[in-house]
Amino acid sequence: MGERKGLNKYYPPNFDPKQIPRIRKPKNQQRKIRSMVPLRIRCNTCGNYMSEGTKINCREENVIGETYLGIKIHRFYFKCSKCCTELILKTDPKNSSYVAESGATCVYDQHEEEEQAEDGGDRMSSLEKRTLVSKREVDVMAALDEMKSMKSRRVSVSVDSMLEDLSKRHKEEEEVAKEEDAALIKSTKFGKQRRIVDEETDEMEKTKKVRMEAVDEKKPKTKKLACIVTLKKKKTTSLGLASLCHNYGADEEE
Template sequence: MAERKATNKYYPPDWDPSKGSINTYGGQHPLRDRARKLDQGILIVRFELPYNIWCNGCNNPIGMGVRYNAEKKKIGNYYSTAILSFRMKCHLCDNWFEIHTNPKNATYDIAGGARKKVEDFTAEDNETIEIDTPEEFERRANDKFARLEHVEQDAIKAKSGATVLTRLQRLNDRQWSDPYALSQKLRKEFRADKKAKAKEVAECKAVADRVGFAFSILPESESDRVGSKRIEFEDAEKARMERKLMDIKTGGLFSGVRASRTGNGRSSGALVKSRSTTDSKGLSAGSTVAQNLASAVRANTRLQLDPFLAGSTLKPSPAASQKMSLSASRQAPPAKAPLVDYGNDDSESD
């Protein structure tokens, strides 16, 4: 860094290379302000927290990776490896905390001023493969069967210990290997579902139209079937409804009504048959009477309109006489209309 800062900088006129570097000539350390405590064995360095900690001064959490200007110095040795101390000030308060290196365990230890945030996770929680112990390594190195067993177990562990994202990626690659076939399958299921829903709507609308409801009816569900089966009727009401349903299915349209109105012991079938016979006879007799009445009315009308026939005596034919006698025997003849009196010649002369 000193060489970079000295490049293209000001050189005093009385300086020459024989007098040493620019830093030596100017009386400055190459590290500038970082070496202000170098006489105490302290060097200012940029230190990054190796894990999450809690500050004992303000009791605030400080996350892993936060950087500080720390005072670095050597405090001992582990064999030939130096043990270093890093002392820094909290950026949230005036508290100082110190962290030491631990070459034996390849970790960092907090010497004071803070405490480590305990976050212990197993290999299963981290979705990683658990590292075997040194004893296990030695056993596998000396035992071939243990080595073979370890290979099989590692294969199973690697397959089951894959991350969730990896499993989803494999599943996605397997399912979407043919996007066209899958899209066709989805569209086919959608069309079938659409037709089923349209059929349900049509059935509900038909029921509403048949009953005469102005609102829509929901489709039948399993709860409706169960609820209808739980309805219980009284014995008398249930018997009456079953008998009425049986009469509707087996009998005629008016057979039940006519049978209920009869008070004698005849069967409903005989009663219906006799009624039908009587009705047919009455209908034929009524038609004959109506024809005779029409003939009589036409004859009387003709007598009223024709003055020459009024004074004469009309003799009906034998067939007409027979019809008139038959109608007179079955029904009283209608009242004869009075003949019109046109007078005589004397009255006309007057």
């Protein structure tokens, strides 16, 4: 079937391809393509709405002198489906969307709508994200301050001073441990026999004190009786001498 379509061409023997003139095309030549409307637009002349995904025949070209981070920007020319006015759209790689350059207006901006949905619909989630970010920043700043303070301390403190401080702390800990051990030894009582012996000694001391008090009470009573007896003896002797003297004087008178 291939021989009937006339695909074979005859090249004469004196054919030279260098003699064929080359066609010079312009650098920004427009290309005809079949595409779809990327977003919902409204025609400015007739007010017709063209929804997203409407199939169109358009011409595409590169925008000269406009790039975004090395990404080329493209322009599309097509006609309104009702009034056949020319509409122009341009790519927007910064916002990953399209822009209506002339002849039409975008009914809504996809980027702005997403921002509004994030701000309006998920306010609590946005607040939580902000609080988390602020907490992280505070933690990072606190960690940096601690690192700075540690570095300043290390610079100011020498090795000898660190060793002296460590030795002092070790001695203080040993002294505190010894004091605690001594207090524990004094407070503890070993076994029940020690307690019984202590109680017996306390009872013996109490009985001795009671006996001594009884003896002390008896001694002054004997002294008082002896004094009374001596006083009585003195009185009787003095009366006897007086009677003798009185009788002796009476005898001489007689």
